[in-house]
Amino acid sequence: MTIPPVGSHCILELYGCDPTLLNDEAFVRQALTDASREGMSTLLNLTSHAFEPQGVTALGLLAESHISIHTWPETGYAAVDVFTCGQTAQPELACALLRRRFNAAEHALRRLPRGRQAPTPQQEGVLCQAQN
Amino acid sequence: MTIPPVGSHCILELYGCDPTLLNDEAFVRQALTDASREGMSTLLNLTSHAFEPQGVTALGLLAESHISIHTWPETGYAAVDVFTCGQTAQPELACALLRRRFNAAEHALRRLPRGRQAPTPQQEGVLCQAQN
Numbered sequence: 001m002t003i004p005p006v007g008s009h010c011i012l013e014l015y016g017c018d019p020t021l022l023n024d025e026a027f028v029r030q031a032l033t034d035a036s037r038e039g040m041s042t043l044l045n046l047t048s049h050a051f052e053p054q055g056v057t058a059l060g061l062l063a064e065s066h067i068s069i070h071t072w073p074e075t076g077y078a079a080v081d082v083f084t085c086g087q088t089a090q091p092e093l094a095c096a097l098l099r100r101r102f103n104a105a106e107h108a109l110r111r112l113p114r115g116r117q118a119p120t121p122q123q124e125g126v127l128c129q130a131q132n
Numbered sequence: 133m134t135i136p137p138v139g140s141h142c143i144l145e146l147y148g149c150d151p152t153l154l155n156d157e158a159f160v161r162q163a164l165t166d167a168s169r170e171g172m173s174t175l176l177n178l179t180s181h182a183f184e185p186q187g188v189t190a191l192g193l194l195a196e197s198h199i200s201i202h203t204w205p206e207t208g209y210a211a212v213d214v215f216t217c218g219q220t221a222q223p224e225l226a227c228a229l230l231r232r233r234f235n236a237a238e239h240a241l242r243r244l245p246r247g248r249q250a251p252t253p254q255q256e257g258v259l260c261q262a263q264n
Binding site for chain 2: 110
């Protein structure tokens with residue numbers, strides 16, 4: 001069975017971000033909204049939650065799939081993923097905006113094709129070694 | 133700069149699923165709710181959207197991060213990701229429930245540690261080859 005790729009899943013690590021910005025739920029929501037637009041995608045729904053004592057999660061439901069961010073102000077770290085299907089969206093542009101918006105000192109980006117092909121047994125449970 | 137891992141991001145491809153189930157928004161929402169519980173995580177918010185002519189997206193905001201599914205009934209394919217932080221959640225159990233619930237004929241699972249370390253320039257833009 002072969003299935004064409006449906007899109008790209010960008011996994012972005014942001015390090016050395018501004019802790020105040022990472023803990024500002026309204027700022028995080030606006031950043032995700034702007035990143036969706038920057039990535040040429042359509043934001044259909046945005047939900048968020050501010051954790052105690054700190055940290056924010058925001059999830060954007062896109063016409064093209066989803067965008068998410070989870071923040072750890074205490075370490076200046078944010079975990080982002082942007083999954084877009086189709087040929088129009090540019091998830092790397094969304095990632096670049098978030099890097100700038102949170103003043104990330106360092107970052108790492110992986111782009112994973114999704115739905116490209118049926119898996120083989122050897123592929124099941126494979127750990128991506130790209131970051132580790 | 134070194135940052136300890138904050139959690140695991142499971143990227144799950146489901147192939148050969150039941151198209152009727154993949155296109156049933158209520159079923160997809162219940163599956164994600166049950167998968168969150170199965171994975172020992174806490175679902176704080178669940179949003180979904182049914183696309184025309186077909187396809188469903190559902191996003192769950194977890195106390196531990198997020199769970200998502202995007203379905204393509206026309207090819208029997210679903211793209212899932214389950215990102216959980218902390219030591220309690222078991223994202224593979226959530227993935228296993230979704231494989232069973234949608235009667236997936238084949239699947240592929242990648243587990244990506246998140247926030248493990250600061251990136252090197254060589255790691256930026258790395259394409260995970262595990263599936264391709």
